[in-house]
Amino acid sequence: MSDPPRESRRSRFLSPEEIELWNKVTADVRPSRGRRRRPPEEQPIEAGEPKKGAAAPPPPTPAPAEKKPRPRPAAPPAEIDHRTRTKLRRGRLEVEAKLDLHGLRQAEAQTALYDFLRRAQVAGARMAIVVTGKGVRSEEGGVLRRLVPLWLSAPAMRDLVVGFGEAARNHGGEGALYVQIRRPRGAK
Numbered sequence: 001m002s003d004p005p006r007e008s009r010r011s012r013f014l015s016p017e018e019i020e021l022w023n024k025v026t027a028d029v030r031p032s033r034g035r036r037r038r039p040p041e042e043q044p045i046e047a048g049e050p051k052k053g054a055a056a057p058p059p060p061t062p063a064p065a066e067k068k069p070r071p072r073p074a075a076p077p078a079e080i081d082h083r084t085r086t087k088l089r090r091g092r093l094e095v096e097a098k099l100d101l102h103g104l105r106q107a108e109a110q111t112a113l114y115d116f117l118r119r120a121q122v123a124g125a126r127m128a129i130v131v132t133g134k135g136v137r138s139e140e141g142g143v144l145r146r147l148v149p150l151w152l153s154a155p156a157m158r159d160l161v162v163g164f165g166e167a168a169r170n171h172g173g174e175g176a177l178y179v180q181i182r183r184p185r186g187a188k
């Protein structure tokens with residue numbers, strides 16, 4: 001004899017005792033990495049009277065509250081485009097804030113840079129200059145000249161910085177950076 005076609009098979013629902021037993025058996029099972037645990041499944045009981053001595057089915061679980069979508073993280077900083085750099089060089093776009101890091105140690109400079117950009121963003125500044133110095137004492141250039149671009153590219157700065165790039169000669173050239181400041185979230 002062969003099995004009846006799949007459409008004609010009638011599936012059997014689990015009894016409340018079987019559901020309870022299954023939930024106990026799987027209670028200590030952990031989901032694989034990257035997967036979430038599903039709530040215990042409840043199957044409807046077949047129509048008819050409940051069996052004597054059977055426990056009442058557990059109350060239905062409330063639907064989870066809707067979660068607000070998380071704001072998308074800001075994009076990593078990009079190089080300031082040629083058009084903006086030209087406007088800055090010619091004075092058509094104003095630099096609204098300036099920070100000079102000469103004479104500061106790395107930790108002091110990093111803290112000063114973050115605080116400066118946060119204050120400039122709150123004040124509504126869109127463009128700033130950060131002077132690092134050229135670092136003529138060493139062949140590779142100054143420590144701050146190498147580190148400030150790395151700090152500006154860090155994920156912690158993404159909600160502050162849109163982009164940055166080397167300043168024009170009249171603003172410090174190789175020893176300074178233009179920093180385009182991101183508008184605060186919710187501001188229009």
